[in-house]
Amino acid sequence: MSAISLLMGLLLLSYVGSLIIGGQKARGLPSGIEFLALGFAVGPHALGLVERSMIAEFEPLVQVALGWLAFVVGLDFGRVNGRRVRAKPMVLGVFCAVLTGGTVALTVYRFFCYVSPFGIDPTGVLLLACGAGAVSAETTRFGVQWVAVRWNVKGPVATLLVEIASADDFAPLVAAGAIFAFAPSTHVTLVMPGAGWFLLSLSLGGLLGTVTALLLRGAEGYTVWGALIGTLLLGVGTATRFGFCTIFVTFTMGIALASASPHRRALRRMVTPTERAVLYPMLLLAGAHIDARPLLENRMLIAVVALALLARVVGKLLSGFVLRATLPAARPAGPLFGIVLLSSGPVSVSCGFAFALRFPGRVGDTLLVCAAASAVLGELVSTFALKNLLTQLGEATTVPPPPLAPIKTAPSVPPPPPSFEAARTRSTSAPPGAIR
Template sequence: MLPRAAAIAFSTDELHVRCLPMDFLPTWPFSVNTLFFFGFLLFSGALGGYFAHRWRWLPSITGFMVVGFVAGPNVLGVISEVGLAQSRIVVDVALALILYRLGLSIDTKRIKQDHQVVLVSLAESALTFAAVYFGLGLVGVSGLAAAVISTIAISSSPAVLIHVAHELDASGPVTERAMLLVALNNVIAFIAFAAVLPALYGEAQAPLAVMVGAPLYQVLGSGALGLAMGGLLHLAARKTKVAEQYRLALVIGAVMMTVGAALAFKLSALFAPLVLGMVVRSMERAKLVASINFGPAFELFFIVLFVYAGANLHVAEIVDYWPAVLVFLGARAAAKWLGVGGAALLLGASPRQAGSTGLLLLPMAGLAIGLVNTTLSLFPEKGAVIGSIVLAAVALLETVGPPIAVRALRWSGDKLNENGMERGNGAGAKSVPGKPASEAPAPLQPPAVPGA
């Protein structure tokens, strides 16, 4: 038997428990955790992609984004602002894997032999910066704010190009060259953004050590992290080359460790995975992981990324800053299309190839959003204007970009599988559409299928 004092205490506790409210029931509205959010993105996005395939001209990305927009804070509110913030890490991993895939398209050994593509990218990037900077000045956005926005404008969206190319099973010189140009655009945009940071720090009256050290730490630190993880992945792949079944796990694990380390060391979780892909592509000779087929499961990351993007569309910013947004879109589109298209014509490409290559660089998303978030965290006051204009432009470009990319690829003359849009996304992801990732981009040449 229990002692009398213990029995009294037990009876008191039991009475207290009986008097508690029914807190075993969930609260309403119930809090959405990351696991539910991830499942909801996949489930609803898959349905949106399926219905998008009812229209041959409409890519599944548009279906993903429409579902996200309707379910997001702008319409139904099923996906709240808090849920978006809590689940950001899921999107970071998805985008990192896509940037790693994009990095595989940059073969430094081949670039040393083909300087033309680097010159084209540099010329187009400079033209984009100048056009956006002077265009924004016409609507009252000038100085450092315009300079930061112009550096972000250089970037292009790899996710749209990669996904639409896989959906159409596109292969050819335009697709491959566009992949390389998008990758170079993102590298140049990140470095240009870092070059403008000292001026922002100076305006904020930061110490000289911070003005110089912070940008260098971002660029060199992120590059060093990508280099180290690329070397580690290459070494692990060589040591385990007889066990092919573990290669996909090695790649995804390396990318996730890169993202985690970048966040821990306050580096760029976008630039480091891009460098990781570049390092793996440049180091490998036996095509161990650079040409790995991710399989249909890779589609999960595209669904998550674009449903999230749809839920995160900034409609209010589009309304508030519409003159600057329209100038940004027009100047950037003209610079990229005319810059790449004109250079391609000078290098002997057909007008169809030249025009379609420029159009494939128009979508803008992942890196642009990452650079905006960096600006907001470091310089909230100036970042508010920068973020409003860039995020509004991203919302529009991610909406109209996929259909433009579909039309550009069909117009390019590259080989396409016209059943790709009808069968959906079951083909799975490849390292470069139609060819191994280790194969270098072919030089621009006349279209193989003139009537495509």
């Protein structure tokens, strides 16, 4: 397959993804692992239709896609369906992610205290443990949203879950930023401790977000997209150059932009529909990048992946207990509430992919496999557990959502650039009361 064919394939996926945004049905799987699987199937380690060199050629595109997804998460961080996430679920969402990530990281690290890590140096072991924690921390909001749309879910537990799932993206992205900061690029001439690099990457994201907000004051037409894409590319380019975590930098950028710009609502309406269009090609390339050879050569790494998954289950069960103990709305969910938090998806895979690109070899490949395995586990266990739970609680019905009436635009509205108009139409096209 030539590079141009791969590009056409990615554009086709992007096309499919952007069609799904406009749809009312929950199409595909919530974590998008089917695209991951497709990528693996066509990748160099299965059918070989896409060669490794070609994936390397597309690395800039991957970095931008990862950056864009994290930017969208940052821009919409702390909000669900246009309204602010309540403080308590927000704090608990982050805490639960830290708890799960910490459990996984500690378990993997302790494992290597008893077992010799063949071919991985002590720094690599630390990186592997912390990275496993970062890629295992998330509960994807897509899982809850998927169930919500498919079974017309409404109720306090579903709302709580989507809030927690939305808030907990913070932990893995910040953890990835911190881990990368302790291993800056070898080309950098400046010597600084890890904390300094972390602050620098944080400042880069914050500064670019603020500059974007300044640039968007009264911006018109294509200049809005120009400013967004321009700062994102500059951010991704600079972060990659320094060896920073691109997804952390752009996530920070998104938060800073949402905080500093008075146009945050319009921006969210513009940007959010692009998420799936970027996500599917990214998942395909992530799948193609999965290399299981290091794991097969060093069986110890298979044990690491299994252990990380087990620790994730324990971490999420603990999180379930914490949530039930602190939030009255979560109490009816029962003792296995943590199981429904097991779904993982784009943020985990993005983290895993970012690690695989930055630390190629055993560590990076293991972390990407870890992220993919976590998504598969979540898909097998969590989605249906969630559906069953919400049905038991009476929050899910089998009645399909009511069809939408045609949308009319107020005639007094000045003709906005079509991107905003489309964004507004899309934002109003969600079924009333449904959780997006």
